[in-house]
Amino acid sequence: MNLAADPRAVESLLAFWADAGVEASYADDPIDRLAEGAAMLRVRKEPPAPVAVAAVATPAFGRGPDLGAAVVEAQALAAACADLPALAAAIAAFDGCPLKTQGARQAVVSRGPADAPLMIIGEAPGADEDLQGAPFVGRAGQLLDRMLKAAGVLDRAFVTNTVFWRPPGNRTPTPQEQAVCAPFLERAIQLVQPKMLLLIGGASAKSMLKRDEGILSLRGRWFEWTSSDGQTELPALPTLHPAFLLRQPAAKKKAWADMLMLSERLDRPDRPH
Numbered sequence: 001m002n003l004a005a006d007p008r009a010v011e012s013l014l015a016f017w018a019d020a021g022v023e024a025s026y027a028d029d030p031i032d033r034l035a036e037g038a039a040m041l042r043v044r045k046e047p048p049a050p051v052a053v054a055a056v057a058t059p060a061f062g063r064g065p066d067l068g069a070a071v072v073e074a075q076a077l078a079a080a081c082a083d084l085p086a087l088a089a090a091i092a093a094f095d096g097c098p099l100k101t102q103g104a105r106q107a108v109v110s111r112g113p114a115d116a117p118l119m120i121i122g123e124a125p126g127a128d129e130d131l132q133g134a135p136f137v138g139r140a141g142q143l144l145d146r147m148l149k150a151a152g153v154l155d156r157a158f159v160t161n162t163v164f165w166r167p168p169g170n171r172t173p174t175p176q177e178q179a180v181c182a183p184f185l186e187r188a189i190q191l192v193q194p195k196m197l198l199l200i201g202g203a204s205a206k207s208m209l210k211r212d213e214g215i216l217s218l219r220g221r222w223f224e225w226t227s228s229d230g231q232t233e234l235p236a237l238p239t240l241h242p243a244f245l246l247r248q249p250a251a252k253k254k255a256w257a258d259m260l261m262l263s264e265r266l267d268r269p270d271r272p273h
């Protein structure tokens, strides 16, 4: 039998050996792998030529386009919105956020009851949200909904994001992009008047709370969110992003503990928290 010419014969021979309990194959003579390695080291006498590395500018907070005028425009537009449909229309018509011209199909604003006692603020729309025009509708959103439902708060949640357009390649939104969208988000908070905020993921928690710590240190603790005019304060709970939970299922335990803290406060607002 010519094994090289007939792959099915090789397959059948391997299956036969496997059935017979053959798990390793050995050559007729021993091979000195240590001597082989030493010989290879002798051949590599010359140090490898240095590889040129291009200097990479690290983006820092405050860099990037000057979006001050766009923030002022967003503030004026948002203040003029009397209700959520007007706010959604104003966001869709707003051209001041650079994300709008970086490949996003449409503005993704919110879903959920307009008088919800809980407002959930994610980071940014992803591919599914960009297609469907609603926040948290992809795999991560479905996991979030299952957790909210299990905690008994899904029907009481208004869901939105720190920015309203999908960042290219699903990158994290920059602080500048978040700052331009913030007046609209704040107006949404004024209109809905939730009793508390759930901040999903590090980019949301850092932007809303103006803090630098990572989400693993922020999550599971109540903070006070303060509006830009200092007039409104709301309890805010940072938690892990469901996209992270899909990659790290062991972290679901922590996220579930956060959900219980949230539902406890929503159901029993008079107890100390």
Ligand code: URA
Pocket (backbone or CB within 6 Å): 122, 123, 124, 125, 126, 129, 134, 135, 136, 137, 138, 140, 141, 161, 200, 201
């Ligand atoms: N991730 C978010 O932060 N927001 C969404 O709307 C979807 C995924």
